[in-house]
Amino acid sequence: MGRLLSSAFWGELYDAAILRRPLLSLALTGAVIALCGFYVKDFRLDASSDQLVLEHDPDVVYYRELSERFGNGDFVVVTYTPKEDLFSDPSLERLKRLREALKSLPRVASVVTILDAPLLKNPAGTLKELKDNIKTLESPTANKKLAIIEFRDSPIYQGNLVSADLKSCAIQVNFTPDTALDELTSRRYNLRERRRLGKLSAEDAGALGQVERQHRKMTDDHRSWRHDDIAAIRRVITGFRGDARIYLGGVPMIVDDIISYIRTDVGVFGVGMILYLVCLLALIFRDVRYAMMPLAASVLSVVMMMGILGYWHWDITIVSSNFISLQLVFTIEIGVHIVMRYRELLREGPGRTNAELVRETVHSTFEPLFYAILTTIAGFTSLVFCDIVPIVSFGWMMTLGLCITLLLAYVLIPCILLLLPKAAAPPPDAENEFGHRPAMFLARVADKRPWLVYGLSALLTALTVVGCIRLEVENSFISYFKKSTDIYQGMRFIDVELGGTTPVDVIIEFGKPAPPKPAAAKPSSDDDFAAFGEFEEEGQDPSKYWFTTEKLETIERVHDYLDGLEATGKVMSLGTAWKVAKGLNGGKPMDDFGTALLFRSMPGRSKEVLIDPYVSVSEGQARGTTRIKDSMDHLRRDALLKEIKRDLVEKAGLAPGSFRVSGLMVLYNNLLQSLYTSQIKTIGFSTLALFPMFLLFFRSLKLSLLVIIPNFIASMLVLGVMGLSGIPLDVMTITIVAIVVGIAVDNTMHYIHRFEEEFGKDRDYRKTMFRCHGSVGHAMLYATLTNATGFCILALSNFIPTILFGALTALALAIALLMAMTLLPLLIIHIKPFGPEGKLG
Incomplete structure (x- = not known):
C-alpha cells in the first residue's frame, strides 16, 4: 500500500505507459478524441428562463402553478411608430398589411392590433345596446374620432396597446401553443419533484429517463421552430421599416437572441482566441513546434469536453458559455509551463538525450502543476454550494474540464516532444528578448522599493473593502445588451412607451x-x-x-x-x-x-x-x-x-x-438576492479547501499562509472593482472569484516550488528571488499574458455579461501576477519560511 501511495511508483508507471510508448499513447488518445468528436453534434446551448431561477425555490413552484391556471401564452410584441399620424388612413392601411403579413406566418395563431380592439364607446351606450353592437376600427360605421378618444382614455388600451402620446402602438403576435411540449414539461417537473423528495419508484425512474429524452428532442424542435419564427417576423417587419419605426420585443425573442449571442461568442471568440494565441505563442517562443504543442493540447481538450457534454446531454448556459475560453487558457497555461521547463533544461544541458530531457521535464513540473490544478478545482467546486443551477453545473463542468486538461497535456506534449527530432538548444539570451526585462523589473521593484509594494498592497486592500461594501446585486435583462443593438432599443421602447x-x-x-x-x-x-x-x-x-x-x-x-x-x-x-x-x-x-x-x-x-x-x-x-x-x-x-x-x-x-x-421579477430577484450568500459560501469553501492543500504540498504553516495573502487580495479585488465601478454581482460575475483563485494559486505555487529548489543553492533569499524571476517568472509572465489578453478578446462581444466577464477576469489575472511577483517574494524574504540565510552545510 505504501508503494501505491509513493510518487516514485506513479512516476515509473507513467514512464512505462506513456514515455516508452509515445506513438501508441498518441494513437489511443487520438481514438478517444475522435470518439468524443462524434458527439460534438449533440453539444447545445440553453438560455431558457428555467436556467435563471433558484433550485427548489417555492416561488418557482407557485409561479408554475399560476402559469397553468391562468395561462401564459407564447407571444412577441412588435412596436409600430409611423411617420405620419398613427390613426391616419395610410398608417392604418399599412398597419393592416403588416398584420396580414404576420398572420400568414406558420405557427402564428393570431395577431392583435388597434384594428382589432373592441370599441366600447363608439358611441357610448347602455350595456344592453353594447352586447350586440361592439365595433372595431375596421367596422364601416365606426367613428374614428370617438375611437381615438377611447384609445387615449381607456384603462384597457392606454399605455398597453397604444402609447400615451398616441404616436405608437403595439402588435401582439401570438404563437400557436405547443400543448404536447407543455404537458411533457409538466410531467417531467412532477417526476423530478418526486425524485427530489425520494418518492420516485423504479417504474417512475424509467419513465423519467424516457420523458427526459422526449423533452430534450421536443425542446430542440420547439427552439428551432421559434428561431425560424423570430427570423420570419424580422423579415416581415424589415419590409415596413421604410415608412415606420418598428421594434421587436418579448421573451421568445430575448431567449432566441441570447442563444444567438452565446453561439456567436462560442464560435467566433473560440476561433479568434485560438488564432490570437498562435500569434502570441509564436512571438514568445519564436519556434513553431513550441507554439503549436500547447495550442494543440488546448484545442483538443475543448473538443473532448464538448463531446462529453454532448454525450451526457449537459447543456451550457449563459453562465457556462465561456467554458471554451477557460478550457483554452488553462490548457495553454499548463502547456507553457511544460515547454518553458523543457527549453530551460535543453539550454542548461544541450548534450543530454531528448528522452532524458522530456522525462525530467515531466517529473519536475508534474507535482506543482498537479497541485495547481487541484487547487483550481477546489475553487470551481466551491460553486456547487450555490443554489443556482447553472452556477452549480458550471462548477462541475470546469472540474471535469480541468481533469481532462491535465491528462491531455501530460500525454500529448511529452509524446510529441519524444517523436520530434531534438531541437537545437535555445541561445542563453533567448528569453531575455521578450520576458526577461519585465520579470527583472518586478524583481528590482520588490528589492529596492519594498515600501511601495506594501503601500500599494495596503491601498488595494482598503479599496477592495470599500468596494465590497458598495457591491450590489441589482440587474436587469435590458442591461445585458449594448445600447446600439436592436434588442436593447426594442426593450427600452416597450419599457418606456408601452x-x-x-x-x-x-x-x-x-x-x-x-x-x-x-x-x-x-x-x-x-x-x-x-x-x-x-x-x-x-x-x-x-x-x-x-x-x-x-x-x-x-x-x-x-x-x-x-x-x-x-x-x-x-x-x-x-x-x-x-x-x-x-x-x-x-x-x-x-x-x-x-x-x-x-x-x-x-x-x-x-x-x-x-x-x-x-x-x-x-x-x-x-x-x-x-x-x-x-x-x-x-x-x-x-x-x-x-x-x-x-x-x-x-x-x-x-x-x-x-x-x-x-x-418573473420575483424569481429573478430571488436569484439576485441569493448571490451575496452564494459568493460568501464560495469564498469560504475555497479558503477552507485550499489551506489544507497548501499544508499538504508545502508541509509548512508559514508558506501556506504566505500563499493565501496575495491570492486573497487578487481575488477579492475583483469584487472591490465591481463595487467601486457600480457593476452589479450577477450569475456570471459571481464565478470570476473562483476562476481567479484557481489561476492566482497556480502562479504562487509555481513560484514557491521553484524558490524552494533554488534557495538550496546558496541560501540567499535575495539572489534566489532574482533567479526565480529569471526562470519560472518567465513562464508565469507568459501564461498570464496569454490568458489575460485572451480574455480581453471577449470585449468585442455584443453581450454585456461576456464583456464584463472578459475584462474583469483579465484585470484580476494581471493583479494576481503582480502580487505573485512582488508581494509574495517580499513576504518570503522578510518572513524567511525556509530557514535562516547562511553558507551551505
Missing part, C-alpha cells in the same frame, strides 16, 4: 367559493341587464355568485395602488374591466347581482381578454399583473417588492396572508 418589461403578479386569495345559494330578485335599477338572460335557471356554476362588488372594490384598490407606483407600467386586473363597466353603466350603482351578471355575460372575445387571465373562480383567486420599468436607473427591485408587500396591507387594506406576489 407599459414596462418584467411582469409582477399580485394574487389575492378570496377562498374557494361555497355552494351556490338561491339568486335574489333583480332590482329594477338594473333593467339594462334583462337582455343578457343568464340567471333564469338555477345551476351549480360557482361563478354566478363569485363576482361581488366587495371583491371587485378590493381588487380595484390593489389595482390603483400598483398603478400609482413610479416603477410600474401598465396594470391589468379585474379592476380594469370593473372601471369600464362602471363607466358604461352611466354611473348608476351596481349591486352584486348586476355585477355577477355583467361579468358572466361579457361577449366571448372581451371575456378572453378582460376576465379569464385575471380570475380563477374555482380556486377563489384574483390576479393583478403589472410590468416593471426595468430601464429606470434608480430601480431597486428587492426594496420595491418589499414595499409592495407592506403597502398591500397598510394602504390597500389586504389581510396578511391573503395575497402573494409572484412573477
Whole structure:
C-alpha cells in the first residue's frame, strides 16, 4: 500500500505507459478524441428562463402553478411608430398589411392590433345596446374620432396597446401553443419533484429517463421552430421599416437572441482566441513546434469536453458559455509551463538525450502543476454550494474540464516532444528578448522599493473593502445588451412607451367559493341587464355568485395602488374591466347581482381578454399583473417588492396572508438576492479547501499562509472593482472569484516550488528571488499574458455579461501576477519560511 501511495511508483508507471510508448499513447488518445468528436453534434446551448431561477425555490413552484391556471401564452410584441399620424388612413392601411403579413406566418395563431380592439364607446351606450353592437376600427360605421378618444382614455388600451402620446402602438403576435411540449414539461417537473423528495419508484425512474429524452428532442424542435419564427417576423417587419419605426420585443425573442449571442461568442471568440494565441505563442517562443504543442493540447481538450457534454446531454448556459475560453487558457497555461521547463533544461544541458530531457521535464513540473490544478478545482467546486443551477453545473463542468486538461497535456506534449527530432538548444539570451526585462523589473521593484509594494498592497486592500461594501446585486435583462443593438432599443421602447418589461403578479386569495345559494330578485335599477338572460335557471356554476362588488372594490384598490407606483407600467386586473363597466353603466350603482351578471355575460372575445387571465373562480383567486420599468436607473427591485408587500396591507387594506406576489421579477430577484450568500459560501469553501492543500504540498504553516495573502487580495479585488465601478454581482460575475483563485494559486505555487529548489543553492533569499524571476517568472509572465489578453478578446462581444466577464477576469489575472511577483517574494524574504540565510552545510 505504501508503494501505491509513493510518487516514485506513479512516476515509473507513467514512464512505462506513456514515455516508452509515445506513438501508441498518441494513437489511443487520438481514438478517444475522435470518439468524443462524434458527439460534438449533440453539444447545445440553453438560455431558457428555467436556467435563471433558484433550485427548489417555492416561488418557482407557485409561479408554475399560476402559469397553468391562468395561462401564459407564447407571444412577441412588435412596436409600430409611423411617420405620419398613427390613426391616419395610410398608417392604418399599412398597419393592416403588416398584420396580414404576420398572420400568414406558420405557427402564428393570431395577431392583435388597434384594428382589432373592441370599441366600447363608439358611441357610448347602455350595456344592453353594447352586447350586440361592439365595433372595431375596421367596422364601416365606426367613428374614428370617438375611437381615438377611447384609445387615449381607456384603462384597457392606454399605455398597453397604444402609447400615451398616441404616436405608437403595439402588435401582439401570438404563437400557436405547443400543448404536447407543455404537458411533457409538466410531467417531467412532477417526476423530478418526486425524485427530489425520494418518492420516485423504479417504474417512475424509467419513465423519467424516457420523458427526459422526449423533452430534450421536443425542446430542440420547439427552439428551432421559434428561431425560424423570430427570423420570419424580422423579415416581415424589415419590409415596413421604410415608412415606420418598428421594434421587436418579448421573451421568445430575448431567449432566441441570447442563444444567438452565446453561439456567436462560442464560435467566433473560440476561433479568434485560438488564432490570437498562435500569434502570441509564436512571438514568445519564436519556434513553431513550441507554439503549436500547447495550442494543440488546448484545442483538443475543448473538443473532448464538448463531446462529453454532448454525450451526457449537459447543456451550457449563459453562465457556462465561456467554458471554451477557460478550457483554452488553462490548457495553454499548463502547456507553457511544460515547454518553458523543457527549453530551460535543453539550454542548461544541450548534450543530454531528448528522452532524458522530456522525462525530467515531466517529473519536475508534474507535482506543482498537479497541485495547481487541484487547487483550481477546489475553487470551481466551491460553486456547487450555490443554489443556482447553472452556477452549480458550471462548477462541475470546469472540474471535469480541468481533469481532462491535465491528462491531455501530460500525454500529448511529452509524446510529441519524444517523436520530434531534438531541437537545437535555445541561445542563453533567448528569453531575455521578450520576458526577461519585465520579470527583472518586478524583481528590482520588490528589492529596492519594498515600501511601495506594501503601500500599494495596503491601498488595494482598503479599496477592495470599500468596494465590497458598495457591491450590489441589482440587474436587469435590458442591461445585458449594448445600447446600439436592436434588442436593447426594442426593450427600452416597450419599457418606456408601452407599459414596462418584467411582469409582477399580485394574487389575492378570496377562498374557494361555497355552494351556490338561491339568486335574489333583480332590482329594477338594473333593467339594462334583462337582455343578457343568464340567471333564469338555477345551476351549480360557482361563478354566478363569485363576482361581488366587495371583491371587485378590493381588487380595484390593489389595482390603483400598483398603478400609482413610479416603477410600474401598465396594470391589468379585474379592476380594469370593473372601471369600464362602471363607466358604461352611466354611473348608476351596481349591486352584486348586476355585477355577477355583467361579468358572466361579457361577449366571448372581451371575456378572453378582460376576465379569464385575471380570475380563477374555482380556486377563489384574483390576479393583478403589472410590468416593471426595468430601464429606470434608480430601480431597486428587492426594496420595491418589499414595499409592495407592506403597502398591500397598510394602504390597500389586504389581510396578511391573503395575497402573494409572484412573477418573473420575483424569481429573478430571488436569484439576485441569493448571490451575496452564494459568493460568501464560495469564498469560504475555497479558503477552507485550499489551506489544507497548501499544508499538504508545502508541509509548512508559514508558506501556506504566505500563499493565501496575495491570492486573497487578487481575488477579492475583483469584487472591490465591481463595487467601486457600480457593476452589479450577477450569475456570471459571481464565478470570476473562483476562476481567479484557481489561476492566482497556480502562479504562487509555481513560484514557491521553484524558490524552494533554488534557495538550496546558496541560501540567499535575495539572489534566489532574482533567479526565480529569471526562470519560472518567465513562464508565469507568459501564461498570464496569454490568458489575460485572451480574455480581453471577449470585449468585442455584443453581450454585456461576456464583456464584463472578459475584462474583469483579465484585470484580476494581471493583479494576481503582480502580487505573485512582488508581494509574495517580499513576504518570503522578510518572513524567511525556509530557514535562516547562511553558507551551505
